[in-house]
Amino acid sequence: MTEPLVSPVVTLRDGLELPQLGLGVYKVDNADIPAVISAALDIGYRLIDTAALYGNEESVGQALRESDVPRKDIVVTTKIWNDDHGYDAARRAFDASMDRLGLDVLDLCLIHWAVPEQGLYVDTWRALIDLQEEGRVRSIGVSNFAEPELREIIDATGVTPSVHQIELHPFFNQARMREVNRELIIPTEAWAPLARGGELFTQADLHQIAAMHDATPAQVVLAWHRQIGTIAIPKSVSPERLRENFESLRIELTDAQIDLINELDRGIAGRTGMDPATMRRIGE
Numbered sequence: 001m002t003e004p005l006v007s008p009v010v011t012l013r014d015g016l017e018l019p020q021l022g023l024g025v026y027k028v029d030n031a032d033i034p035a036v037i038s039a040a041l042d043i044g045y046r047l048i049d050t051a052a053l054y055g056n057e058e059s060v061g062q063a064l065r066e067s068d069v070p071r072k073d074i075v076v077t078t079k080i081w082n083d084d085h086g087y088d089a090a091r092r093a094f095d096a097s098m099d100r101l102g103l104d105v106l107d108l109c110l111i112h113w114a115v116p117e118q119g120l121y122v123d124t125w126r127a128l129i130d131l132q133e134e135g136r137v138r139s140i141g142v143s144n145f146a147e148p149e150l151r152e153i154i155d156a157t158g159v160t161p162s163v164h165q166i167e168l169h170p171f172f173n174q175a176r177m178r179e180v181n182r183e184l185i186i187p188t189e190a191w192a193p194l195a196r197g198g199e200l201f202t203q204a205d206l207h208q209i210a211a212m213h214d215a216t217p218a219q220v221v222l223a224w225h226r227q228i229g230t231i232a233i234p235k236s237v238s239p240e241r242l243r244e245n246f247e248s249l250r251i252e253l254t255d256a257q258i259d260l261i262n263e264l265d266r267g268i269a270g271r272t273g274m275d276p277a278t279m280r281r282i283g284e
């Protein structure tokens with residue numbers, strides 16, 4: 001019998017063990033959340049990534065309560081949205097997320113975007129620092145920060161984010177930002193790890209590598225994430241694809257295969273989302 005799969009974890013600076021492969025629920029309808037989360041937990045996923053913006057925190061919380069998997073074994077991430085920057089607003093947004101999720105303590109809270117134009121990210125970061133000190137959230141990090149804003153919140157507060165979640169996939173592999181994160185000792189978490197599906201899966205190199213491992217292109221991409229050290233949170237509403245993605249944990253790519261995937265990078269032309277440096281309040 002094959003062993004049940006367990007994701008490796010990355011231990012964050014504050015001790016939280018973040019599974020290296022988790023589930024993202026952006027654009028998962030509330031009606032689909034119970035089945036998706038139940039299937040994911042059965043398969044072995046132990047990290048769920050939501051956000052106030054996604055409009056599904058309430059159904060995520062409900063699905064977690066209905067599961068047999070102990071709450072302590074699941075890492076729940078949510079995020080403070082762009083309209084809720086500033087010390088007091090961020091704390092209110094955190095409280096509202098916790099009410100919707102129905103949790104006593106959150107595992108990981110991120111600032112969703114820095115929104116440099118607003119200039120409130122340091123105050124927002126101070127709110128998360130205090131919430132962590134008060135024991136309301138185990139770990140605090142950021143998402144979509146460019147290098148200057150990332151360094152600024154650390155310099156201003158002396159507190160380094162536990163994780164930095166950024167868009168990252170073979171078309172946009174973020175070598176520079178990963179280097180900055182590494183220098184600051186911040187693990188990198190990849191959103192849109194599959195480049196949102198579609199064109200990435202048409203790449204001949206990925207098909208060739210996949211054939212060598214009796215795998216799919218998506219599995220090869222997720223193995224690449226794991227082996228370059230990123231935490232990946234692919235989204236799927238399909239039980240088959242949820243399993244397919246988790247089974248990527250069985251795949252071990254060669255260094256040459258990783259190099260080939262690195263060559264798919266298109267720089268900023270490969271972005272699917274907004275640029276953190278110019279992001280305003282709209283978008284994701």
Ligand SMILES: NC(=O)c1ccc[n+]([C@@H]2O[C@H](COP(=O)([O-])OP(=O)(O)OC[C@H]3O[C@@H](n4cnc5c(N)ncnc54)[C@H](OP(=O)(O)O)[C@@H]3O)[C@@H](O)[C@H]2O)c1
Nearest residue numbers: 024025026049191192193194195196197218234235236237
């Ligand atoms: N911090 C941020 O600003 C930010 C921004 C965007 C996303 N995120 C987070 O990152 C998570 C993932 O990003 P994402 O959802 O945008 O993109 P993604 O995970 O790269 O791609 C999801 C797309 O790929 C498809 N897919 C999944 N597994 C597949 C497989 N094995 N074969 C073929 N297609 C497959 C999905 O379709 P099906 O559902 O039909 O399988 C969906 O259309 C989000 O859910 C969210 O939690 C964060």
